[in-house]
Amino acid sequence: MRSDAQQNRDRVLAAARVEFAAQGAGASLNRIAQRAGVGPGTLYRHFPSVQALLVAIISDEVAVLCARGEELLAGSDPGLALRTWLRAVAVHAAAMRGFVAVELLGAAESPALSGCHDAIRDVGSRLLHRASVEDAVDDVLAAVNAMAWASEQLPADPARLDRLLTLITRSLPH
Amino acid sequence: MRSDAQQNRDRVLAAARVEFAAQGAGASLNRIAQRAGVGPGTLYRHFPSVQALLVAIISDEVAVLCARGEELLAGSDPGLALRTWLRAVAVHAAAMRGFVAVELLGAAESPALSGCHDAIRDVGSRLLHRASVEDAVDDVLAAVNAMAWASEQLPADPARLDRLLTLITRSLPH
DNA sequence: TAGATAAATGGAGAAGCTCTCCGTATATTA
DNA sequence: TAATATACGGAGAGCTTCTCCATTTATCTA
Numbered sequence: 001m002r003s004d005a006q007q008n009r010d011r012v013l014a015a016a017r018v019e020f021a022a023q024g025a026g027a028s029l030n031r032i033a034q035r036a037g038v039g040p041g042t043l044y045r046h047f048p049s050v051q052a053l054l055v056a057i058i059s060d061e062v063a064v065l066c067a068r069g070e071e072l073l074a075g076s077d078p079g080l081a082l083r084t085w086l087r088a089v090a091v092h093a094a095a096m097r098g099f100v101a102v103e104l105l106g107a108a109e110s111p112a113l114s115g116c117h118d119a120i121r122d123v124g125s126r127l128l129h130r131a132s133v134e135d136a137v138d139d140v141l142a143a144v145n146a147m148a149w150a151s152e153q154l155p156a157d158p159a160r161l162d163r164l165l166t167l168i169t170r171s172l173p174h
Numbered sequence: 175m176r177s178d179a180q181q182n183r184d185r186v187l188a189a190a191r192v193e194f195a196a197q198g199a200g201a202s203l204n205r206i207a208q209r210a211g212v213g214p215g216t217l218y219r220h221f222p223s224v225q226a227l228l229v230a231i232i233s234d235e236v237a238v239l240c241a242r243g244e245e246l247l248a249g250s251d252p253g254l255a256l257r258t259w260l261r262a263v264a265v266h267a268a269a270m271r272g273f274v275a276v277e278l279l280g281a282a283e284s285p286a287l288s289g290c291h292d293a294i295r296d297v298g299s300r301l302l303h304r305a306s307v308e309d310a311v312d313d314v315l316a317a318v319n320a321m322a323w324a325s326e327q328l329p330a331d332p333a334r335l336d337r338l339l340t341l342i343t344r345s346l347p348h
Numbered sequence: 349t350a351g352a353t354a355a356a357t358g359g360a361g362a363a364g365c366t367c368t369c370c371g372t373a374t375a376t377t378a
Numbered sequence: 379t380a381a382t383a384t385a386c387g388g389a390g391a392g393c394t395t396c397t398c399c400a401t402t403t404a405t406c407t408a
Contacts, residue, residue: 002375005385029366039387044367135341139334143341146324150316160313167309167317171345176404179356203395213358218396 009046011036016053020096024152029053055112061092062116069123078131079173083165085127086144089120090165093148131173143168183220185210190227194270203227228270229286235266236290243297252305253347257339259301260318263294264339267322305347317342 001009015036019027029050033043047053068088072081125137133140147164154160175183189210193201203224207217221227242262246255299311307314321338328334 002384004375008385028364030364033387040367041369041387042385045385048367050366136337139337139341142324142328142334143321143338146320146338147317149323150320154312154316160316163310163313164317164320167313167342167345171341176355178404182356202393204393207358214396215358215398216356219356222396224395 005046008036008038008042012038012043012046013053013056017057020054020057051113055116058096059112059116061096062119065089065092066119066123069127073123073126073130078127082127082131082133082172083169085124086140086169087162087165089124089141090144090148090151090161093145094152094161133172140168179220182210182212182216186212186217186220187227187230191231194228194231225287229290232270233286233290235270236293239263239266240293240297243301247297247300247304252301256301256305256307256346257343259298260314260343261336261339263298263315264318264322264325264335267319268326268335307346314342 012032015032016027019032019035023031029043030040032053033040036043047056065085065088069085072085075081120141121137124141128135128137128140144165147161147168151157151161151164186206189206190201193206193209197205203217204214206227207214210217221230239259239262243259246259249255294315295311298315302309302311302314318339321335321342325331325335325338
């Protein structure tokens with residue numbers, strides 16, 4: 001990749017992070033391009049769709065979540081490890097203002113995205129298995145993402161996400 | 175209201191039901207107006223925002239849900255009544271393709287909408303109380319709506335909604 | 349029944365969106 | 379330094395939501 005192209009790609013990504021964080025679902029690709037100081041054409045060449053942009057942003061954080069999961073898998077309390085990790089997943093999803101949920105849930109479309117999805121699934125299923133939970137990992141992850149999404153929609157209440165997660169996790173092993 | 179206005183209002187509502195059911199979040203108000211055989215200006219006078227349109231459509235179904243809740247309150251098994259009603263709420267929310275969830279969760283903005291919200295809350299809290307559940311009705315409803323939303327996002331799987339609801343309801347009294 | 353009036357209509361158009369195309373500018377290579 | 383491949387940005391097409399106002403029409407009154 002040409003060095004100026006790389007630079008522009010990075011600037012678009014940085015602008016997109018800011019814009020998504022600020023505007024959520026109302027983010028405009030035009031404004032992202034403007035904020036990055038590039039033309040719309042440039043943005044679309046690097047990221048042909050909103051998904052592509054999100055995938056690039058999300059991949060980093062998924063890697064962090066997986067690493068955290070591996071750490072927890074090495075720890076001693078399987079039930080606590082599972083609940084801790086699910087909470088981390090939820091916080092991550094909520095921070096992305098619902099995008100992660102929408103994108104990850106609907107996965108399997110983009111190769112990169114389903115890569116993320118598979119990585120999360122893998123760690124999740126091992127954590128579930130070690131805690132003797134029999135529910136499908138897809139269902140549990142969908143539920144956790146849904147809770148993150150819900151807590152986004154409602155008026156801000158710092159404790160709500162925890163209460164919603166508790167509705168699910170309290171039936172899991174302690 | 176003048177009779178022609180009433181007629182147009184009804185036609186817009188009918189068109190909106192069809193369009194929302196067919197297109198989901200991608201529904202276009204232009205097309206709704208076109209389908210109803212009215213100009214955009216007419217649509218916007220009757221319903222100044224998408225929310226207003228949704229509120230009108232939703233109000234009917236909320237009334238049905240409340241009636242169902244009252245029936246169940248008169249029955250004999252509090253735990254079963256609660257689970258049955260929560261499932262009905264979820265099916266209703268899913269049928270609205272996520273709009274109900276978004277709108278009802280974010281409530282308290284439009285008077286009509288918060289009316290719906292209050293009605294649902296009222297029935298829900300009585301069902302919860304009778305089943306000796308101590309969770310806040312808002313949290314439970316948010317969780318149920320979130321599950322309906324999640325099941326919408328994922329590839330169609332008729333049993334998924336039930337599995338997701340079970341993640342919540344299995345910790346409630348049987 | 350006919351005229352007055354208040355209300356509703358619908359379409360033109362402003363502003364913003366996504367996304368494409370292509371002439372121009374520039375980084376890289378020989 | 380010259381040639382070439384690549385990336386650039388912005389004009390513009392075709393959407394969208396939403397507003398304004400000249401025109402039409404239902405309803406009321408005499």
